Amino acid sequence: MLRSIFKSHKVQAFLLYPLYFISRFLKRDANIWVFGPLNHSFLDNSKYLFLYMTKEHPEIKCVFITDNRESWSELRRKNLTCYYKWSFKAFYYGLKAKYYFISAYIDDINFWTSGNAVIFNLWHGIPLKKIEFDIDSGPFVDRYEKQKLYFKIFKPWLYRRPDFVLSTSETVSKLFASAFRIKSENCPALGYPRTDIFFLPPNEIKEYIKREEPSFLYDLCKSFETYRHVLLYMPTWRDDRSDFLQTAFPDIEALNSVLANQNALLLIKLHPNDSSFKMFKDLSNIKSLKAKGDLYPVLPFTTALITDYSSVYFDYMLLKKPIIFYPFDLENYQKLRGFYFDYREVVPGEIVNGFDELLKILSDLGNLKISKNYEKLLNMFWKYPDGGSSERIVRFVKALK
Numbered sequence: 001m002l003r004s005i006f007k008s009h010k011v012q013a014f015l016l017y018p019l020y021f022i023s024r025f026l027k028r029d030a031n032i033w034v035f036g037p038l039n040h041s042f043l044d045n046s047k048y049l050f051l052y053m054t055k056e057h058p059e060i061k062c063v064f065i066t067d068n069r070e071s072w073s074e075l076r077r078k079n080l081t082c083y084y085k086w087s088f089k090a091f092y093y094g095l096k097a098k099y100y101f102i103s104a105y106i107d108d109i110n111f112w113t114s115g116n117a118v119i120f121n122l123w124h125g126i127p128l129k130k131i132e133f134d135i136d137s138g139p140f141v142d143r144y145e146k147q148k149l150y151f152k153i154f155k156p157w158l159y160r161r162p163d164f165v166l167s168t169s170e171t172v173s174k175l176f177a178s179a180f181r182i183k184s185e186n187c188p189a190l191g192y193p194r195t196d197i198f199f200l201p202p203n204e205i206k207e208y209i210k211r212e213e214p215s216f217l218y219d220l221c222k223s224f225e226t227y228r229h230v231l232l233y234m235p236t237w238r239d240d241r242s243d244f245l246q247t248a249f250p251d252i253e254a255l256n257s258v259l260a261n262q263n264a265l266l267l268i269k270l271h272p273n274d275s276s277f278k279m280f281k282d283l284s285n286i287k288s289l290k291a292k293g294d295l296y297p298v299l300p301f302t303t304a305l306i307t308d309y310s311s312v313y314f315d316y317m318l319l320k321k322p323i324i325f326y327p328f329d330l331e332n333y334q335k336l337r338g339f340y341f342d343y344r345e346v347v348p349g350e351i352v353n354g355f356d357e358l359l360k361i362l363s364d365l366g367n368l369k370i371s372k373n374y375e376k377l378l379n380m381f382w383k384y385p386d387g388g389s390s391e392r393i394v395r396f397v398k399a400l401k
Helices: 003-004 010-025 044-056 070-075 088-096 149-154 170-180 194-198 204-211 215-226 253-262 296-301 312-319 330-336 355-362 372-382 389-398
Strands: 029-035 061-066 082-084 097-102 119-123 229-233 266-269 286-289 304-307 323-325
Touching: 029 044, 029 088, 044 061, 044 097, 044 194, 044 389, 061 070, 061 088, 070 082, 082 088, 088 097, 170 372, 194 296, 194 312, 194 389, 204 215, 204 296, 215 266, 215 296, 253 266, 253 286, 253 355, 296 312, 304 312, 312 323, 312 372
Parallel strands: 029 061, 029 097, 061 082, 097 119, 229 266, 229 304, 266 286, 304 323
Antiparallel strands: none
C-alpha cells in the first residue's frame, strides 16, 4: 500500500520532491551508515559489509533498508537493525545518515532522503559488458544515452552520480569512472566484501553458513559430499529478456546422463533479473536454485564454474579454480550490449561454443585445469586478492573528511 502511494507521480511532485530539497540542508551523522540491497534482497556486497560492520564496528550505527518484506523479517529475526523502506524509521535514518552504501542506485535505500549524504556505490560486479552511461546499444540506450525526460522526472535516482564507486583494481576504476561519469580517484580499489568469505578456512565457512544462512544452503553444502564434482552454471541476463535456457541446454536429459557418469552435480543459478524464468525440473544430477538466493558462501566448495558474460567469473578467479565459458549466443549478445574488452582476451578458461562441445568437456571433468592466463588476469582485475575488503572500506570511509 505505502509503496504504491509513494510511487504515485502526484505524491512525488507534491511531497517527495520537497522532501528531497529539504534533505539537502540537514546536518548528518557520520556515525550512522545505511545500507541498501541489490533487488531489495539480502545479498551481495551490501549484505557482507553490513554483517561485517555489525560484528566488528559496533561504534557505527548500521541500518539495513529494504523494500522486501521477506528480507525485512529475516533480518529482524536475527536481531539486526533493519527497516522497511517506506516506514517512518527508514525515512528517519535516511535523513540522519551521512553515508549511504548502495548496490546499484540511490533508490536501493531512498532517493528522496539522500540530499547531501555521501553516496558510496558498492556495485555488484566487475563489468565485462558496458554499463550505465557507457551503454550505446540495446534497450537501455533511451535511459542513458538519450536520457528521456520521463526518466529524469520520475526516476531521478538513475542520474544521481555517486560520490564513490567501489572498485577492485586500477583497470576497473577507469571503467567505473567512465560509466558513472566521476573521477578515477573516486573509484577506490578496495575489493568486494562478498568475496572476503572465500579466504576463510573451510570449517569456518561452514559454521558461517550454518549460523547466518537459510537452512537449505547448509543442507545443499552437505549434499556436495556425495559427489565427486560440483559444477555451478551462472549465466548473466539478457537485456531483451529472452529465455535462453532452452538454447543453452537443448537436451537436458543428455546433460544429466553425462553428469551422472562423472558423479557430478550441476547447480543452475540464474541472474536475479531472470527470476521469472521457468526452470528445468530437478534431475538426479541437476538442481535448479532460486535466482534471488545467495550462493557466495558455497562457491569455495564447488569444483568449477560454467558461465558466459556474467561478472561472477571475476570473483570466482579468486578461488583459483577452473572456469568454463559457454557463450553460445556471443554474436547476438554483443549486438545488444557492447563489451569493454575483447571477450576472448579476458576470459581465463576454455571457450565452448556449442552444446555438444560442452558435453564433451563435462565427460572428462578429471582433466579440468585453470588456464595459462589465469594469474595475469587475476592481477589485472584484483589489486588485493585477499579477505580484507570490508575492513579496507571501513578505514577508507572513516578517513573521509
